[in-house]
Amino acid sequence: MTEQIDKALKREYEAGFVSAIESETFAPGLDEDVIRRISAMKEEPEWMLDWRLKAYHSWREMEEPEWAHVDYEKIDYQAISYYSAPKSMKDKPKSLDEVDPELLRTYEKLGIPLIEQQMLAGVAVDAVFDSVSVVTTFREKLAEAGVIFCPISEAVHKHPELVKKYLGSVVPPKDNFFAALNCAVFTDGSFVYIPKGTRCPMELSTYFRINEQNTGQFERTLIIADEGSHVSYLEGCTAPQRDENQLHAAVVELVALDDAQIKYSTVQNWYPGDEEGRGGIYNFVTKRGIAHHRAKISWTQVETGSAVTWKYPSCILKGDDSVGEFYSVALTRAKQQADTGTKMIHLGKNTRSTIISKGISAGRSNNSYRGLVRMNPGAEGARNFTQCDSLLIGDQCGAHTFPYVESRNASAIVEHEATTSKVSDDQMFLCRQRGLDPEKAVSMIVNGFCKEVFKELPMEFAVEAGKLLEISLEGSVG
């Protein structure tokens, strides 16, 4: 039975191909000069460069965190290249026709056609390839609604007042080791601004692709939802199959002003490494949002890729009556390791947060939930509900839960529920006795376990996430 499940869980990593694209790549290594060169490549203003350099100097004083329940070889930061971009992007193509067809083909192969007519109706995409944004679709249509959706490198030029005001306002450069590194060397990512009272007319999404060998990807996303606005945003990520590890250290900042709502969904499918744990992405990411009065921030993540994941999308519930949500499915198999969860920092009165975390461990993997719920003295009447469920497949994997609760307000209510279960022999037998093959049975049981989270994803992507899990589980469900 364990053997069958193992077989059911083995998968081909479909996004593991390499595109033949000529790139301009910096030689490995990191010093002030490299940062100046990145800044120069982006033709950045002085203030941006200063900001980077300051972060770089802070980073040099910091130590790589070791508290996470993950084990990996120390990263040699001088052995990584910090910038790589397709040569064809140097001329700054003005329209899709000028973009290298090989780049477009890469995204098409990944199921993300960038030609607007072929795209999912109602979804705008920013496609980031290694260190640069290749295309951002539907920009005109969005502009009609006053929505700004562009590469962050462009926002630095066109909307400096917004960037200056909000960049680093939620995740300060000194926040942590990886965030500081990102501040110093970030290359591209998406910038979103939704004006007051506007409901963004489309789903926004960013698709990150690492292609070049031996490079790190350091993307930076900033989403600002002005008062009373709504936006739903999704990111996806893949990388080629390689025997070496690659670092991905992103920072995402969300700002939800009074009465605004941001829904941020992630379908993370970075290359997870092979059966023996060779290769794969180190996914060390800082994501945080700040919610002002009556604002709502909702994180939904489906994490199936990466060799090592270190990621805690968090909410600072600053305004009274603000709401934070975190819905997570993390699947680890083979030798993958995930240490993921959230932080809900309740500052305002009557703030509410919900955490639903589903961890699935298979093979020899390790899957940890780490969460902090903090009720500050001012959080009168605040509430949190946390539910952490772990599903074990086989008997060589690990599931761990590290919940931290700090309550400094007697009127605050914190609830925590946790369960651990196994895909049982009984369940497998029932399914197979009803004619289902083992792959289908496992995939069905796991999907059922994740249902509460999947229903939080935007509809277009719920299907995709279900499929991704099936690919991960090598099922073939209709």
Add this chain to the structure above:
Amino acid sequence: MLSIKNLHARVEDKTILKGLNLDVKPGEVHAIMGPNGAGKSTLGYVLSGRDGYEVEQGSAELDGHSLFDMETEERARAGLFLAFQYPVEIPGVSNMEFLKASVDAVREARGDSALSSAEFLKLARVVCKQVNLPVEFLKRGVNEGFSGGEKKRNEIMQMILLAPRLCILDETDSGLDIDALKVVADGVNSQRSSDRGFVVVTHYQRLLDYIKPDFVHVLSDGKIVKSGGPELAKELEAQGYSWLADHPDEVPAE
């Protein structure tokens, strides 16, 4: 259609079935009775291919095909259905999704075209009614939070939808009150037909008041020690299983 010859099987180190013989022809209902620990549930598990149940010797054929050469799911697709004594829950997987996947798999193996979602829903609604389950149960997780009786009725619903060749009911009567028992029995009776066989495993005669068997067999210590008509069940009920010891095999097991 089902032919079991000299079946020996074990669980872990313990041999449970010790030379069991049984023949079921299309249209027949066979009841298997016996004391606890006689191997009644083991028989269903061995035939349907549950992990951990190992065949030591002997054979079992369904429609001329050796069951032991097939995977568990292949046996199901060939028409073997086991109604569980303790149906397990699968949280979050809707009954509807589960039933549809199961019916699709079995139909595909038979070479029948797949049912559309609408066709299937229509069919499922009718069967729901037949086993007296509210239609809402289709949306609920498989057996999730169902009462004992509801679980059993859900099993019968699956049986009706899958239209198997051979049904094995494993103590389907256990834990049922008389009303639920009638619903379950009615469901089973509605499925009796000239091309379908039943093996009804039960500890008590009670179920057989509602599902009238053609043959009754007594299983004791891994073997069928006595076979007869419906009257045998009544005798057992009246006299208890200890009576068997005084009346060795009068009718040879088939």
